[in-house]
Amino acid sequence: MLDDLKKIKLKALSEFDKIKNSEELENLKVKYLGRNGELTKLLKNLKDIAEEEKPKVGKVANEIKESIGSAIEKVADKFDDSSVGDIQVNNLTLPGIKTEKGSLHPNTMMQYELEQIFTAMGFKVIEGPDLESEYFNFTALNIPDNHPARDTQDTFWLDDGNLLKTHTSPMQVRAMKKYGAPLRAVFPGRCFRFEATDASHDSTFYQLEGLMIDKDISIANVIAVMKELLRAVFKRDVKVRQRPGYFPFVEPGFELDINCLICEGEGCSVCKQSGWLELLPCGLVHPNVIRAGGLDPKEYSGFAFGLGLTRLVMMKYGIDDIRLLQGGDLRFLKQF
Ligand code: FA5
Numbered sequence: 011m012l013d014d015l016k017k018i019k020l021k022a023l024s025e026f027d028k029i030k031n032s033e034e035l036e037n038l039k040v041k042y043l044g045r046n047g048e049l050t051k052l053l054k055n056l057k058d059i060a061e062e063e064k065p066k067v068g069k070v071a072n073e074i075k076e077s078i079g080s081a082i083e084k085v086a087d088k089f090d091d092s093s094v095g096d097i098q099v100n101n102l103t104l105p106g107i108k109t110e111k112g113s114l115h116p117n118t119m120m121q122y123e124l125e126q127i128f129t130a131m132g133f134k135v136i137e138g139p140d141l142e143s144e145y146f147n148f149t150a151l152n153i154p155d156n157h158p159a160r161d162t163q164d165t166f167w168l169d170d171g172n173l174l175k176t177h178t179s180p181m182q183v184r185a186m187k188k189y190g191a192p193l194r195a196v197f198p199g200r201c202f203r204f205e206a207t208d209a210s211h212d213s214t215f216y217q218l219e220g221l222m223i224d225k226d227i228s229i230a231n232v233i234a235v236m237k238e239l240l241r242a243v244f245k246r247d248v249k250v251r252q253r254p255g256y257f258p259f260v261e262p263g264f265e266l267d268i269n270c271l272i273c274e275g276e277g278c279s280v281c282k283q284s285g286w287l288e289l290l291p292c293g294l295v296h297p298n299v300i301r302a303g304g305l306d307p308k309e310y311s312g313f314a315f316g317l318g319l320t321r322l323v324m325m326k327y328g329i330d331d332i333r334l335l336q337g338g339d340l341r342f343l344k345q346f
Contacts, residue, residue, distance in 0.1 A: 011052070011059055011067055018048055019074040026081040035085050042078055049075065116346045117216050117335060120323045121198045124218050127242045131235065133220065134195040138181040140202075143172055146180035150302040151259040159258050164204040174202035178219035179259060182295065182314055185221060186303025191310045192224040198319065209279040209331045210287065216319040223295070223305065223312035229262070232292050232313040236266055239317075243326060249275070251286065260293025260314060271325045280330055287325065290317045 022042050029035050042049045053071055056064065114122070125135045153159045163176035181197035189195070197219040207213060222231065233252075240248050248268055255265035268289045270281035277283035292315035297307035320332060327346070329335065334342050 011055065011063075012070055014052055015049075015067070015070055015074055018042070018052065019077065022049070022078050023081055026078070026085055029085050032086075035082065039082060043075075049078070113343075113346060115335075115343065116323050116327060116329075117320060119346065120319055120326065121216065121218065123243065124239075124317075124319070124322075125196065125198065127239060128196045128220065131238065132194050133222075134189075134193075136181065136185055136195050136197050138175070138178065138184060138197055138199055140175060140200055141168070141172055142175040142180050146183055147173055147175055147177075150183040150299065151179055152296050152298040152302075153258045157258070159256075166202050166204050175199065176203055177201050177316055178217040179314070179316060181219055182221050182259070182299060183303045186223060186300070186305055191305050191312075193312075194222045194224075196220045207333055209333075210282070210321065210324070212320070212332045212336055214336055215321075215332065218317045218319045220315045220317070221295070221312060222314075223300070223303075223310050225310060227294070227311045227313055229264075229294065229313070232264075232294075232315065235313075236290065236292065236315070240268070243322065244271075255291050255293070257291060257293060259296050259299045260291075261296045263291065263293035266290040266292060266315075268325060272328060272330050278330070280324065280332075287321060288318070289321055289325075290315055292316070 022038070025038055026035075029038065041047055044050065049071075056067060056071070059067060129135065147165075148157075148160055149155070165176050166174040168174075178197045178199040178201065181195075181199070185193060185195050185197070199217060199219070200214060201217050202214055203211075205211060205213060220235070222235070236250075240250065248271070250269070251267050252264050253267070255263045257263045265288055267286040269275045270278065270285055270287045272278050272280045273285070275285035277285050281287045292313060295312040295314050300307040300310055300312065320335060323329065323335065324332060
């Protein structure tokens with residue numbers, strides 16, 4: 011047995027000497043010291059040798075184990091400070107790898123800016139779900155089943171009858187139900203419409219809905235808040251025009267258009283050559299919607315608006331195609 015042990019030692023040490031990388035080191039460890047390794051197997055036979063031989067053989071066996079152990083350490087050290095194999099990956103003293111710093115998406119920047127403007131005017135910021143029920147997206151907003159107004163917002167329907175919200179207006183009713191009156195809140199959110207895309211329409215875009223419910227709210231309140239908003243965003247005079255607009259959840263309803271800042275009103279593909287861009291529909295909340303929110307329309311009135319946040323981003327930064335914003339092209343996004 012002593013002879014066998016010595017042979018193993020010589021063989022092992024010469025093999026450890028030739029190791030070239032950490033993988034070979036691991037293999038040799040297993041070959042000699044693993045559960046079925048050559049040395050381990052031999053030591054299992056210790057129990058069969060004569061009692062008086064055991065101390066001597068045991069001592070030699072331990073010495074061999076130790077010298078193989080220190081050979082392993084030596085080889086491992088050698089790989090540790092070289093650039094060989096996977097050991098380098100675990101070397102915590104190597105300098106870090108530089109990663110590029112990201113930045114906020116222009117939609118997010120605009121959302122945060124608007125939130126600040128509205129918070130300063132006493133509005134809460136509340137976000138709603140992307141997946142909405144037919145009730146909150148349409149019915150509670152005074153758009154009954156089979157009403158043609160449902161067709162003005164082409165909808166992505168889900169198999170279970172729910173839908174991807176087509177606008178941020180469902181939050182009007184959700185918020186009234188939860189917070190009651192008086193209430194001032196804005197609801198930023200992503201909207202989805204099953205429609206063909208062009209320079210100013212995408213199938214995914216952002217809106218920021220606003221709602222103010224109190225006693226004696228009138229159109230004068232809407233106009234004051236809208237003016238304050240545009241002044242804060244553009245920090246200069248921007249021409250706007252107001253015209254009547256039909257939305258079943260407001261009465262009366264208006265469209266607030268902004269003079270196209272891409273072409274300064276000359277006409278381009280963004281404003282469909284009209285010089286104006288539809289940015290912000292608004293109006294006084296319809297009594298049926300106030301009722302759906304659990305409030306009494308004889309006691310409370312309110313205004314609501316649905317700002318096209320993505321279009322505002324386009325106007326602010328001079329982006330002439332809305333599809334660039336969701337396109338995921340880093341060359342575009344890195345400019346912000
Ligand atoms: C609505 O979505 C109403 N919920 C707005 C509203 C709220 C009216 C409260 C009255 C009171 P509309 O479908 O017009 O309305 O969309 C509102 C704004 O969202 C538009 O003016 C436009 O700026 C933007 N918008 C609509 N569709 C798209 C689209 N496909 N891509 C980009 N922006 C869009």
